[in-house]
Amino acid sequence: MLTQQELKQQAADAALKFVEDVAAPDTVIGVGTGSTADLFIDGLAAFKGRIRGTVASSERSAARLAALGLPVFDLNEVDFMPIYVDGADEIDSKLQMIKGGGGALTREKIVASVAARFICIADESKLVTELGKFPLPLEVIPMALASVSRMVVRLGGKPVLREGFVTDNGNAIIDIHGLAIPRAKEMETLLNDVPGVVTCGLFALQGANVALLATQDGIRRLDSR
Ligand SMILES: O=C[C@H](O)[C@H](O)[C@H](O)COP(=O)(O)O
Secondary structure, X not given: OOOHHHHHHHHHHHHHHHHHHHOOOOOEEEEOOOHHHHHHHHHHHHHEOOEOEEEEOOHHHHHHHHHOOOOEOOHHHXXXXXXXXXXXXXXXXXXXXXXXXXXXXXXXXXXXXXXXXXXXXXXXHHEOOOOOOOOEEEEEOHHHHHHHHHHHHHOOOEEEEOOOOOOOOOOEEEEEEOOOOOOHXXXXXXXXXXXXXXXXXXXXXXXXXXXXEEEOOEEEEEEOO
C-alpha cells in the first residue's frame, strides 16, 4: 500500500516526463505551489542546464527552485511556457479545480494563464464528483474583508478568515465553507466580480488540460475535452 507521500511522488515523476518532451535551451517551465509541486521542483533539478529556467507561482516555490540552482524568471520576462505543473485541492472529471489551500491561488492563475497546457498532479483522493467540499479560498484586499464576507453569506457560504495569513501579494484569504458549486464556471465569474476579491480559488474557466492522478495501481491520466 503506497502512502500519500509516495502517491504524490508518483504524480510528480509523471509530470517530469512532460518536461522531458519539451526540454530545450529556450524552454521555460511554469511551476506551481504546494507539497506535490515541491516534489516536482525537486525532480526538475535534473533538467538544470537543459532548460532556460522557470517561472514560479509563489515566493516559496521560487526559493526552492533557486536553492536547487534553477533559474527563476519574472513572468514579465517570459511570453511562452509550454507547460505549467501544479497540484490541486480538488479536481473534477471536467478538470475544473479548487486551488489555493496554500494561499498561492492568484499567482497560480496568472502563471497558468500564460502556459499552453496546465498539467495537474495529485493523488486520486483529490478527484471529486462535485467541487466544494474543500473550503473555497478567496484572495481579498484587506479593506474589503467585511463586505466580501457579507456577500459570501448571501451566497449561502460560511466565510472564515485565514487568521494571520498574508499572501505574496499582501492580501488576506477568506475560506468559504459549505458552498455548493454545481456550476463552477458561473461561480468563478460571480466571485471574481465581487469588489475586493482579487481572485477566487476556482480554476474552471481555465481548468487543467491534463490531470495525472496517482493511484495504488499507477497513474490515471485524464485529458480535458
Ligand atoms: O495554494 C496552493 C495550491 O493551490 C496547491 O496547489 C494546492 O493547495 C495543493 O497543494 P498540495 O499539493 O500540497 O495538496
